[in-house]
Amino acid sequence: MEKLIVSSSPHFNGKKTTQNIMLDVIIGLTPAMIASVIIFGIRAAVVIITCIASCVLSEYISRRVMKRPQTVGDLSCVVTGILLALNLPVTINPLMAVFGSVAAIVVIKQMFGGIGQNFVNPALTARIILMNSFPAPMTHWTAAFDYSATADAVTTATPLSGMMYVNSPNSAPDYWQLFLGTHGGCLGETCALAIIIGGVYLIIRKVISPVIPVTYLATVAVFSALLGRDPLFDLLAGGLMLGAFFMATDYTTSPLYFRARIVFAIGCGVLTILIREFGSLPEGVSYSIVLMNIITPLIERYVKPRAFGKPKEKKGKGAA
Amino acid sequence: MQEFPKHPFRTHGGAPVPHHKNTWNAPSAVLPPPERVIIPMQQHIGAPCKPTVKKGDHVYVGQVVGDNDAFVCAPIHASVSGTVNSITxxxxxxxxxxxxxIIDSDGQMxxxxxxxxxxxxxxKKExxxxxxxxxxxxxxxxxxPAHVKLNVPDGKNIDTLIINVAECEPYVTSDHREALENGKNVLDGIYKVKEILDVHRVLIAVEDNKPDVIQKLTEIADDPQKDPKDEVRVLALKSRYPQGAEKVLVQACTGRKVAPGQLPADVGCLVMNIASVSFLASFMRTGMPLTLKRVTIDxxxxxNPQNVIVPIGTPIKDVVEFxxxxxxxxxxxxxxxxMMGIAITxxxxxxxxxxxxxxxxxxxxxxxxxxxxxxRCGRCVAACPMELMPTKLEKATEKKDVEALQELDIMTCMECGCCAFSCPAxxxxxxxxxxxxxxxxxAGKK
Known part of the structure; x- marks a missing residue:
């Protein structure tokens, strides 16, 4: 008999792998990608393909240069590419998209050790880098593609910046338009319907837990109402849906367990509304998630799960 | 009187392991006497036994061949009759x-x-x-060793006896067959232990992937003569690994949590495996010590995968050949x-x-x-029945950070394997x- 394999238990392994989780995320993002092409036309597809291709290439080259095992196959770079594209305006110069992809993969992901090691969400941070590097093109919003018109796309404000700068409280937002996404904004953030379909798919497939999205959205709604804003508008406008379902749930940069996830999501929600209400930026989702990413280790340090049956630690020093 | 739960209590985590219970449906076969048995002096947690026989001695089935005065130790008996070949x-x-x-069998048993x-x-003492x-x-x-467990200190009041028929490990069906083939014996053992320990609530915990066991044991447990107050009942558990792990089982049956470093007796429970309780019943009837064991070969x-009743000490090779x-x-x-088995050489x-x-x-x-x-997907954390953070334990181990390991309650881990099973990486x-x-x-020894 050949020598037997001796290894530590368990001798069984589940079927989930990093690769098929990432594939599920890609499937979950597909409705949003399709919606973006329908809403903004074929140029949206160009932006998405540019971002995916440059992310994959950046990952491949950086692993080669660093002489590390190749990780393109886990598909996480494809997810980053799609998420970045969905966070860009359709009129973006493709070279800027490439710049963003390289920043996301090389600087934010690979320089910190690759998958599982980045401390902030690569796609979101790349968006922030692009916003600060190229403020004008990054906020050049195009109205939804008008299939009946022959002229070039019309420049417009996003509903959120409209609310902020035009300051026209009388013009009630059209919720239906917000829900379907037929308005100005980034590629993937406009169509709430498509994002919710993708998010529900991920929850059903148990790729993400509903804890973060539900808490995040609920916090935004409650806090928005408290400040006298329009909660439904706040939920549907801007990048909130995309952020709540696909960005805040990023494994690497969000907490590992239930209680810390609740704190994380509440923090995201509060920051989002604070930025929208008091900040000079029209949109607060990217910053709020990235800020909460940064304090995730801190949350995990203070909000700990208690081991099975372990008695509660008594706080305070008692009679000293 | 303690109330009987209608449904099991919620437990944390676990893993949807495949069942592969291929052998539940076939009666157990009995292995013919093997030519030779190897009886190690360490077949329990605790102090090893010392051989009480020497080379050339003739031994009978059930004769003590190893013992030790230590409290946490169980004597070991010859499982065949024959001659001691050697002690190695x-x-x-x-x-x-x-x-x-090592005993060369004379084939007579x-x-x-x-x-x-x-x-x-x-x-209780007896x-x-x-x-x-x-x-x-x-x-x-x-x-x-069972006598250590049964020797409940006087201060601890046991109000619930749990009979473990969860059998949550994939493939294994030996307890399943025990219940089907020896159900009456099992109940005899339960009534006896219940009477001696003066316990008035006995839960026979079975995972619900064994409906035939639930039915059979419910039928014989419903005995108005031996159990007029209906104090022995079957509880169907969710089929989710590791329901049969002692702490998880106590929680599923009573909702009580055994704290780290404590025993089920600290929360008023005594857990016994179905094969153990059934064996106790037959020992009380015949006086024959533990020399046979039903094992699932799969x-x-x-x-031909099946359950086989074998003399303890039979080389695995012989059983596989059978x-x-x-x-x-x-x-x-x-x-x-x-999930928890040991790979052998x-x-x-x-x-x-x-x-x-x-x-x-x-x-x-x-x-x-x-x-x-x-x-950092958190699947290991969600899967851990002991509510630990396996990925953090792994990272602290890499750094040899003993302080962090202790803070993360590493010793509470029972090595059930749910974390590794769930890990996509x-x-x-x-x-x-x-x-x-x-x-x-x-670090503790220093």
């Missing part, structure tokens, strides 16, 4: 060398003439003594189930008291999976935790 050292699964008595039914047991005399250890896999490399031999080259042989090793299964896998199933980077979390535990133990 054998390498056991844990990697330790242990003395073993002649019982020790001094064996007689013990006098009726009246007190019950514990009988368990020790019988050489009984936890037959569910741990091998903890796995992709076994020709099951038609290997149908393909075995690459991995496990003692126990695939050779099929010459003997069957031990606490073995409930031998699984032999071919190359395809023995294949090692690839390990990639942790993506295929990380060897249990292996890392075992290493981490050894760091903590070493």
């Amino acid at each position: 050292k054998v390498l056991l699964t844990g990697g330790q060398m242990t003395e073993a008595v 002649e019982p020790d003439p001094s064996i007689a039914p013990p006098p009726p047991i009246k007190s 019950l514990a003594d009988a368990a020790r005399k019988a050489g009984l250890v936890g037959l569910g896999g741990a091998g903890f 796995g992709s490399a076994i020709k 099951c038609g031999g290997y149908k393909s080259e075995p690459r991995k042989i496990l003692m126990g189930g695939p 050779s099929d010459e090793l003997p069957i031990l008291k606490q073995n409930n299964a031998i699984l032999a896998f071919d190359a395809r199933e023995a294949q090692q999976y690839e390990t990639t980077a942790c993506i 295929g990380r060897r979390l249990v292996q890392a935790i075992r290493l981490g535990k050894s760091y903590v133990r070493k």
Whole structure:
């Protein structure tokens, strides 16, 4: 008999792998990608393909240069590419998209050790880098593609910046338009319907837990109402849906367990509304998630799960 | 009186492991006397026994061949009649060398003439003594001497007896067959233990993937003569690994949590495996100590998977041969189930008291999976029934950070394997935790 394999238990392994989780995320993002092409036309597809291709290439080259095992196959770079594209305006110069992809993969992901090691969400941070590097093109919003018109796309404000700068409280937002996404904004953030379909798919497939999205959205709604804003508008406008379902749930940069996830999501929600209400930026989702990413280790340090049956630690020093 | 739960209590985590209960439907076969048995002196948790026979001695079935005065220790008996061939050292699964008595069988299976039914047991003390005399250890896999468990300190009040028929490990069906073939015996044992320990709530906990066991045991437990107050009932558990782990089982049956470092007795529970309780009943009837064990022989490399009742000490090779031999080259042989079983180095090793299964896998199933980077998905945390953070334990182990390991309650881990099973990156979390535990133990000794 050949020598037997001796290894530590368990001798069984589940079927989930990093690769098929990432594939599920890609499937979950597909409705949003399709919606973006329908809403903004074929140029949206160009932006998405540019971002995916440059992310994959950046990952491949950086692993080669660093002489590390190749990780393109886990598909996480494809997810980053799609998420970045969905966070860009359709009129973006493709070279800027490439710049963003390289920043996301090389600087934010690979320089910190690759998958599982980045401390902030690569796609979101790349968006922030692009916003600060190229403020004008990054906020050049195009109205939804008008299939009946022959002229070039019309420049417009996003509903959120409209609310902020035009300051026209009388013009009630059209919720239906917000829900379907037929308005100005980034590629993937406009169509709430498509994002919710993708998010529900991920929850059903148990790729993400509903804890973060539900808490995040609920916090935004409650806090928005408290400040006298329009909660439904706040939920549907801007990048909130995309952020709540696909960005805040990023494994690497969000907490590992239930209680810390609740704190994380509440923090995201509060920051989002604070930025929208008091900040000079029209949109607060990217910053709020990235800020909460940064304090995730801190949350995990203070909000700990208690081991099975372990008695509660008594706080305070008692009679000293 | 304690109330009986209608449904099991919620437990944390667990893993949806495949069941592979291929052998539940066939009656157990009885192995003919093997030519030779190897009886190691360490078949339990605790102090090893010292051989009480010497080379050339004639032994009978049920005769003591090893014992020790230590409290945490169970005597070991000859499982065949014949002549002691030699006393040598054998390498056991844990990697330790242990003395073993090797007996050449005369094929007669002649019982020790001094064996007689013990006098009726009246007190707790007598019950514990009988368990020790019988050489009984936890037959569910741990091998903890039963008399230690039954010797409940006076201050601790046991109000619930839990009979473990969860059998949550994939493949293993030996408890399943025990329930179907020896159901009456099981109930006899339960009534006896219940009476002696003065417990008025007995829960027979069965995973709901064994409806036939639930039906059969419910039928015989419903006995108005022996149990007029209906104090023995069957509780169907959710089929989710690891329902049969002691702490998880206590929680599922009573909602009580056993704190780290404590025993089920601290929350008023006593857990006994079905095979142990059934054996106690037959010991009280016949006085024959533990010499036989029902084991599930299965796995992709076994020709005719089935349950076999074998004399303890029979080389695995002989049992596999009895099951038609290997149908393909075995690459991995496990003692126990695939989640917590131990991979062994050779099929010459003997069957031990606490073995409930031998699984032999071919190359395809023995294949090692690839390990990639942790993506912090939190699946291990969600899967841990002990509510620990396996990925953090792994990282602290890599850094040899004993303080962090202790803060993360590493010693609470029972190595059930749910974390590693759930890990999409295929990380060897249990292996890392075992290493981490050894760091903590070493640091504690300094």
